[in-house]
Amino acid sequence: MNVKLNFWIDVATFLGFMVALQPGFTGTTIHEWFTMAGVGTLIVHFVLHWDWFMRLTSRYFVKLYHSSRLNYLMAVLIFLGFISIIVSGLMISQHFMPFLGFHLESRFAWRRIHSLAANLTLVLLAIHVAMRWEWVKAAFLRLIVEPFRKTKKVDPVLVEEDGM
Numbered sequence: 001m002n003v004k005l006n007f008w009i010d011v012a013t014f015l016g017f018m019v020a021l022q023p024g025f026t027g028t029t030i031h032e033w034f035t036m037a038g039v040g041t042l043i044v045h046f047v048l049h050w051d052w053f054m055r056l057t058s059r060y061f062v063k064l065y066h067s068s069r070l071n072y073l074m075a076v077l078i079f080l081g082f083i084s085i086i087v088s089g090l091m092i093s094q095h096f097m098p099f100l101g102f103h104l105e106s107r108f109a110w111r112r113i114h115s116l117a118a119n120l121t122l123v124l125l126a127i128h129v130a131m132r133w134e135w136v137k138a139a140f141l142r143l144i145v146e147p148f149r150k151t152k153k154v155d156p157v158l159v160e161e162d163g164m
């Protein structure tokens, strides 16, 4: 799997999620259109991880290391979290659904579900990132720190100290 592509999609998903958590800041119109556009990014993310998901699904009930099993469960829970956020978001939509010609009655329960699902998914995402921290750190060093170092290669002392 392409580490660079994965890393930037993860960063975009994370930043997008942070913006989505603040509808009061962006306004409901931007909140709805922005998150629906983000659904596209999410689909790409899931497609890129599909091999990993299927491999683990087929081995899940056979023999799987403890941490992989937990990672798998976390991925499934996060997926369900996003589905809940999107479905409940569509149920209370004031712009996107009316634009498509659907005028749903906004129900209080859906709003509670939307808010709860968003907060629970945030917690799950934080645990997910913590569990993949070694990968996040390695990708960050390779894709952000290392290219930056190379531009400074003109300084031989620094290059030598870094052992590059």
Ligand code: HEM
Pocket: 017, 020, 021, 022, 023, 028, 031, 032, 033, 035, 036, 085, 086, 089, 090, 092, 093, 094, 096, 097, 111, 112, 114, 115, 118
């Ligand atoms: C990653 C995706 C999303 C996240 C994290 C998210 C998060 C949130 C949060 C935290 C709230 C505030 C809830 C409250 O104060 O009770 C909210 C409100 C709302 N969201 Fe979302 N949301 C997402 C996607 C969507 C989608 C796809 C739609 C519909 C197309 C949508 C429509 C709404 C609406 C209509 C409100 C109520 C705004 C208001 O009345 O002030 N959301 N969302």
